Amino acid sequence: MLKALIVEDELYIRKGLISMVESLNKDIEIIGECESVKDAVTVTKACKPDLIFLDINLTDGNAFDFLDQTTELSFKVIFITAYEQYALQAIKNGAVDYILKPVDIDELEAAIDKAITTEVVTQKEQLEVVKSQLIDNTKTKLVLRLQEGYQVIEFDALVYCQSDKGYTTFYLSDGKSYIASKPIKEFEGQLPTSNFIRTHQSYVVNLNFIDKYDKTGYIYLKSGVKVPVASRRKEEFVSKLLGE
Numbered sequence: 001m002l003k004a005l006i007v008e009d010e011l012y013i014r015k016g017l018i019s020m021v022e023s024l025n026k027d028i029e030i031i032g033e034c035e036s037v038k039d040a041v042t043v044t045k046a047c048k049p050d051l052i053f054l055d056i057n058l059t060d061g062n063a064f065d066f067l068d069q070t071t072e073l074s075f076k077v078i079f080i081t082a083y084e085q086y087a088l089q090a091i092k093n094g095a096v097d098y099i100l101k102p103v104d105i106d107e108l109e110a111a112i113d114k115a116i117t118t119e120v121v122t123q124k125e126q127l128e129v130v131k132s133q134l135i136d137n138t139k140t141k142l143v144l145r146l147q148e149g150y151q152v153i154e155f156d157a158l159v160y161c162q163s164d165k166g167y168t169t170f171y172l173s174d175g176k177s178y179i180a181s182k183p184i185k186e187f188e189g190q191l192p193t194s195n196f197i198r199t200h201q202s203y204v205v206n207l208n209f210i211d212k213y214d215k216t217g218y219i220y221l222k223s224g225v226k227v228p229v230a231s232r233r234k235e236e237f238v239s240k241l242l243g244e
Contacts, residue, residue: 002028002116005049007066008080009035009059009185013101017053017080020105026112037061041069048073051115053099055080057185060232061198064131076115076123082186096126142190144170144180151178155192159221161204171225173209197240199229213241 004021008014014033021028031047034040036059044052044066054063054077063079079098097111115123142158144151157172163184170178180187188196188204198204199219211222217234219227229237 002026002050003031003047004028004051004053005031005040005043005047006033006053007035007040007058007063008033008053008055009057010055011035013055013080013103016103017108020103020108021112023105024109024112026109026116028112035059037066037069040066044070044073044075049075051076051078051112053078053080057189059201062189067127067131074120076118076120077127078111078115096123096130142187144178146178146180153178155195155206156208158191158196159206159209159223160225160227161187163202173223197237199227199233199237201230203227207241210241213238 006014006017008017014035018030018033021030028051031049032043034043038060040052040058043049052075054066056063056079058066063077067077077096079096080101080103081098082101097114099107099111140155142153142155144153153170153172157174159171159173161184162169162171166181166183168180168182168184168187170180172178184198184202184204188198191204195207196204197207205219205221205227209221209223211220213219213229217229217231219229221227
């Protein structure tokens with residue numbers, strides 16, 4: 001029997017997956033569910049699952065933060081994603097299987113069947129292809145889908161992003177701003193990790209526009225904007241700010 005772990009930050013999706021997997025009679029046992037990178041790493045190292053259903057963006061990082069911390073372990077991955085456009089194409093290029101939200105049971109069954117027949121070593125190679133494309137620091141821009149069309153955002157001009165009630169506002173260095181009807185987690189993985197960091201549940205900041213960091217937990221941008229740093233993200237932020 002395969003031991004499976006669900007790593008997904010939306011409770012209803014986790015519960016739905018458990019119900020679907022159990023209905024498929026695939027000889028798979030769900031041994032746990034996690035919503036964060038930290039918890040997923042702990043559970044994976046302790047329980048050593050054979051298969052992981054893995055969301056791209058989690059409450060405290062992304063799927064590749066998790067994979068980087070579990071490279072010594074052997075398990076297969078099926079991505080869970082709401083991504084469109086280039087991110088989904090990166091997964092396809094790596095030949096790693098995925099299921100789109102909302103989850104379709106037929107797609108789930110096909111993904112499980114493919115994962116079962118794929119060797120762990122082969123999939124590790126495929127995951128490296130996905131990572132190199134999905135988190136590609138050579139990319140220079142992001143394309144937003146807005147009501148009136150598409151807006152190109154140059155990374156060099158993007159100061160910070162702020163999320164509120166399922167919408168994300170992109171603030172640029174020229175004073176312009178654009179609102180996209182998706183939460184910030186859907187964009188975080190598309191930003192180069194060399195310059196951008198998630199400082200808070202609602203904020204992603206471009207390190208190049210930081211003026212100073214107040215140890216009480218606030219970033220002051222060169223524009224004068226004050227951005228909070230969540231206590232659980234403080235250590236990671238300071239380390240990245242210092243280039244460590």
